[in-house]
Amino acid sequence: MSIFGKLTLAASVLSLASATPVMAQTIAITGGKVITNTAQGHIENGTVVIKDGKVVTVGSNIAIPDGATRINASGKWVTPGLFSPLSQVGLVEVSLEDSTNDASADEADFSAALDGADGFNPKAEAIAITKIEGMTRMAVTPDAGAHIFAGSGFIANTSGSFDSITKGKAFMAVHMGEKGARLAGGSRSASWAYLRNALSEARSYRPGRTREGALLNGPDAQALKAAAEGRMPLLVYASRASDLMTLVRLHGDYPKLDLVAVGAQEGWMVADALANAEIPAIIQPQDNLPGSFETLGATMENAARLQAAGVRIAIAQIDEAFNARLAAQQAGDAVANGLSWDAAFMAITSTPAAIFGLDDQLGALASGMNADIVVWDGDPLELMSSPDHVFIDGKEQSMVSRQTKLRDRYLDLSNIHEKPLAYR
Amino acid sequence: MIKQLALVSALTMVCTTATAEMVQIDKNPYPSTYKPAASGSVLIQGAHIFDGLGKEYTTADVLLENGKVSALGEHLDTPSSATVIDGSGKWVTPGIIDVHSHMGVYASPGVRATADGNEVTSPVTAEISSEHGVWPHDPAFNRARAGGITAMLVLPGSANLFGGRGTVLKNVTSRTVQGMKFPGAPYALKMACGENPKRVYGQKGGPYSRMGNFSHYRKTWIKATAYKKSWDDYRTDYAKWEDKQNNSKDKKDKDKKPPKAPKRDLQMETLMGVLDGEIRVNMHCYRADEMAQVIDMSKEFGYHVSAFHHAIEAYKVADLLRENDTCAAMWADWGGFKMEAYDSIRENIPMVHKAGACAIVHSDSEVGIQRLNQEAAKALADGNKAGLDISQGEAWTWLSSNPAKLLGIGDETGALAPGLNADVVVWSGNPFSVYSRAETVFIDGTVVFDRNDQSKKAVSDFELGQPGDGDEK
Numbered sequence: 001m002s003i004f005g006k007l008t009l010a011a012s013v014l015s016l017a018s019a020t021p022v023m024a025q026t027i028a029i030t031g032g033k034v035i036t037n038t039a040q041g042h043i044e045n046g047t048v049v050i051k052d053g054k055v056v057t058v059g060s061n062i063a064i065p066d067g068a069t070r071i072n073a074s075g076k077w078v079t080p081g082l083f084s085p086l087s088q089v090g091l092v093e094v095s096l097e098d099s100t101n102d103a104s105a106d107e108a109d110f111s112a113a114l115d116g117a118d119g120f121n122p123k124a125e126a127i128a129i130t131k132i133e134g135m136t137r138m139a140v141t142p143d144a145g146a147h148i149f150a151g152s153g154f155i156a157n158t159s160g161s162f163d164s165i166t167k168g169k170a171f172m173a174v175h176m177g178e179k180g181a182r183l184a185g186g187s188r189s190a191s192w193a194y195l196r197n198a199l200s201e202a203r204s205y206r207p208g209r210t211r212e213g214a215l216l217n218g219p220d221a222q223a224l225k226a227a228a229e230g231r232m233p234l235l236v237y238a239s240r241a242s243d244l245m246t247l248v249r250l251h252g253d254y255p256k257l258d259l260v261a262v263g264a265q266e267g268w269m270v271a272d273a274l275a276n277a278e279i280p281a282i283i284q285p286q287d288n289l290p291g292s293f294e295t296l297g298a299t300m301e302n303a304a305r306l307q308a309a310g311v312r313i314a315i316a317q318i319d320e321a322f323n324a325r326l327a328a329q330q331a332g333d334a335v336a337n338g339l340s341w342d343a344a345f346m347a348i349t350s351t352p353a354a355i356f357g358l359d360d361q362l363g364a365l366a367s368g369m370n371a372d373i374v375v376w377d378g379d380p381l382e383l384m385s386s387p388d389h390v391f392i393d394g395k396e397q398s399m400v401s402r403q404t405k406l407r408d409r410y411l412d413l414s415n416i417h418e419k420p421l422a423y424r
Numbered sequence: 425m426i427k428q429l430a431l432v433s434a435l436t437m438v439c440t441t442a443t444a445e446m447v448q449i450d451k452n453p454y455p456s457t458y459k460p461a462a463s464g465s466v467l468i469q470g471a472h473i474f475d476g477l478g479k480e481y482t483t484a485d486v487l488l489e490n491g492k493v494s495a496l497g498e499h500l501d502t503p504s505s506a507t508v509i510d511g512s513g514k515w516v517t518p519g520i521i522d523v524h525s526h527m528g529v530y531a532s533p534g535v536r537a538t539a540d541g542n543e544v545t546s547p548v549t550a551e552i553s554s555e556h557g558v559w560p561h562d563p564a565f566n567r568a569r570a571g572g573i574t575a576m577l578v579l580p581g582s583a584n585l586f587g588g589r590g591t592v593l594k595n596v597t598s599r600t601v602q603g604m605k606f607p608g609a610p611y612a613l614k615m616a617c618g619e620n621p622k623r624v625y626g627q628k629g630g631p632y633s634r635m636g637n638f639s640h641y642r643k644t645w646i647k648a649t650a651y652k653k654s655w656d657d658y659r660t661d662y663a664k665w666e667d668k669q670n671n672s673k674d675k676k677d678k679d680k681k682p683p684k685a686p687k688r689d690l691q692m693e694t695l696m697g698v699l700d701g702e703i704r705v706n707m708h709c710y711r712a713d714e715m716a717q718v719i720d721m722s723k724e725f726g727y728h729v730s731a732f733h734h735a736i737e738a739y740k741v742a743d744l745l746r747e748n749d750t751c752a753a754m755w756a757d758w759g760g761f762k763m764e765a766y767d768s769i770r771e772n773i774p775m776v777h778k779a780g781a782c783a784i785v786h787s788d789s790e791v792g793i794q795r796l797n798q799e800a801a802k803a804l805a806d807g808n809k810a811g812l813d814i815s816q817g818e819a820w821t822w823l824s825s826n827p828a829k830l831l832g833i834g835d836e837t838g839a840l841a842p843g844l845n846a847d848v849v850v851w852s853g854n855p856f857s858v859y860s861r862a863e864t865v866f867i868d869g870t871v872v873f874d875r876n877d878q879s880k881k882a883v884s885d886f887e888l889g890q891p892g893d894g895d896e897k
Contacts, residue, residue: 096762288897289532297891322760332858383858384805403769
């Protein structure tokens with residue numbers, strides 16, 4: 001984990017270096033219901049002071065520095081920005097138009113070597129529509145195309161700026177279950193054999209050394225090395241309880257692996273084993289149908305049951321681009337089905353931050369944390385709430401998107417002859 | 425039962441030919457066998473109510489008797505036989521009706537064997553009917569019921585220009601599709617605009633472009649117009665023949681054979697049903713400019729487009745939809761996945777509503793159908809933030825009465841109005857909150873789902889004995 005830590009540090013220094021000149025500003029958000037995600041809990045009538053892109057103080061009776069810009073949040077909720085645990089935002093513009101879709105590469109020569117960041121477009125339409133719903137950070141993953149490995153994903157903010165990737169090569173993603181079986185040649189056994197061999201080849205990979213009989217090409221082996229050595233999370237898509245148990249066995253064989261289960265619809269059936277192996281899960285609580293034979297046990301209580309068993313859960317609209325923003329609704333639905341509000345909210349803020357090793361910077365409101373903050377007009381998990389203000393690294397964001405512009409253009413259809421729509 | 429039906433229709437055919445009676449096409453050869461169970465009286469007292477017609481009551485009672493809503497108001501008298509449900513803290517609404525479902529035809533599990541929703545063999549398959557693809561044991565029906573869905577239109581998919589007939593089902597459990605069919609509900613005709621047909625058939629003989637889409641529609645409507653005329657002519661000729669048989673003094677007239685009925689053509693029968701106003705056109709269409717052209721085409725051939733589905737750009741032509749009495753069935757916030765969905769905005773539903781057109785929330789999804797109330801909530805909130813000023817009571821029309829009217833069952837369900845079917849949902853709280861869930865669902869006055877009573881939770885044949893059998897879902 002030490003190199004991991006250094007990488008994180010380097011990334012934050014970088015982002016500060018580029019960010020400092022534009023945000024030497026002190027802002028005080030006052031009077032709101034502050035959700036801290038720390039031991040401070042919920043603070044009624046609380047104040048959050050931010051300066052130079054960081055949270056300075058959080059509390060109920062704190063001094064507001066002179067010259068601070070004040071934002072009155074009375075009657076509102078003030079929370080850490082939402083963190084999408086797994087999306088394709090910025091990789092996909094229009095998913096059915098291949099020319100605009102960089103999520104997967106069905107005919108690529110590489111798999112683990114694919115770096116999602118190379119396809120990321122911070123100007124994609126989905127960035128702004130995600131941001132204005134209160135999502136300030138996101139884990140973005142490529143999808144598996146030709147092989148079981150999707151490649152490496154990254155963490156970005158939703159500012160839309162060209163330096164918005166704040167942690168490149170943040171995790172490796174691999175698809176098991178039915179999809180992995182198909183990609184690996186036709187069976188689950190084939191996909192697990194491929195994965196075990198790939199991890200083994202990656203661990204022994206040394207630049208320049210010949211690799212006789214290797215199945216993985218050099219760049220794939222090299223790219224997989226960090227995950228194979230436990231220096232990078234390995235996100236494993238697996239739904240069926242038996243597949244999750246195979247994942248637990250993999251953990252038993254290689255305890256260093258930093259495994260994260262994705263999907264895990266039948267996770268509740270093996271929750272204790274996942275908890276013992278300390279494998280967190282990124283789940284989609286609305287999954288409650290036997291959509292395939294690997295999700296026969298799916299239930300909306302999965303989230304609550306996993307949490308109760310001690311499995312750390314993050315909640316996502318998994319792999320969505322346009323609708324990654326719906327993670328908050330998914331979290332609300334989990335609450336309606338037994339999960340505590342705090343656990344649900346952490347599942348879209350601090351837990352994903354922790355899964356990706358960023359909980360020292362993101363996912364909570366405490367002194368020294370990045371000032372990713374959202375001021376909501378109500379409970380952020382509620383369907384009818386929405387953000388009034390969004391801050392990323394202390395900088396207030398525009399609440400305009402291509403969608404809001406279309407809305408504004410067509411909101412009034414009278415006088416379209418005097419005032420043609422295209423000139424509005 | 426099925427044997428009996430077959431016998432009846434065989435007899436009909438024999439009769440018509442033997443006695444030279446006018447040939448009639450049986451328009452309902454797979455009739456509904458649904459019969460509501462006997463239900464007692466239920467009084468739901470002191471609940472917060474959306475009546476589905478736009479009104480909201482903060483504290484009122486609803487009385488259900490003999491499968492119908494019999495009264496709605498404050499402080500209703502309690503009939504001696506009535507079961508009383510304490511509605512305090514609860515919300516009561518009409519059951520939700522989804523006008524765009526593929527449950528049963530794209531059943532769970534979504535394996536190759538259950539993919540019965542698109543007859544992807546020709547761009548014109550008006551002859552097929554969704555009812556023949558529905559698997560009544562699809563577990564999704566049960567999940568949808570737990571979300572307050574009491575009826576739905578099951579449509580074929582959108583691969584084809586003329587996809588085939590859609591069927592209105594009640595969300596009841598049954599061994600047969602006929603046992604789910606909404607008695608008396610008209611068929612729908614599923615049509616599709618835009619990208620899907622040209623994508624599917626572009627390399628298979630066409631249509632390759634939107635131009636090709638329209639030429640195929642128009643050629644087909646021309647054929648349908650001629651087919652309809654052949655039957656209209658036949659009926660006219662038959663009437664003349666019959667008149668002469670009865671009234672003519674001339675022996676030559678008496679000896680004349682009756683006119684011959686046109687040959688049956690299943691595909692054309694569906695389209696004739698549309699031209700006769702008996703089958704309702706429900707057209708998958710995203711782009712505003714395409715909707716406008718389809719409306720002109722409907723005038724060219726003398727039919728009516730009942731609704732555009734998905735209608736991502738309905739907000740751009742909401743006035744046109746109002747003027748043509750055409751509904752838009754929409755998502756709250758799905759979009760972006762293809763070019764014709766690129767201009768999806770979150771205010772689409774409320775903007776259509778505010779323009780005075782008929783707005784409907786639909787799912788097109790076995791996941792989305794479980795919480796259409798949540799979709800309406802999001803749309804309502806976004807609309808109101810844009811200044812549209814729509815009440816929660818009004819928004820419920822998107823979920824029950826507007827869908828019922830579209831499907832031709834508005835005189836039977838879709839609202840808490842005396843005389844209508846007792847299709848009712850009791851919610852744990854305001855259904856526009858993410859934390860509320862349907863607690864009790866009635867169809868025709870019978871409890872078909874009760875979250876607090878294991879014996880009132882249906883388990884499909886498919887899920888019996890599987891992981892999660894009988895589990896909370």
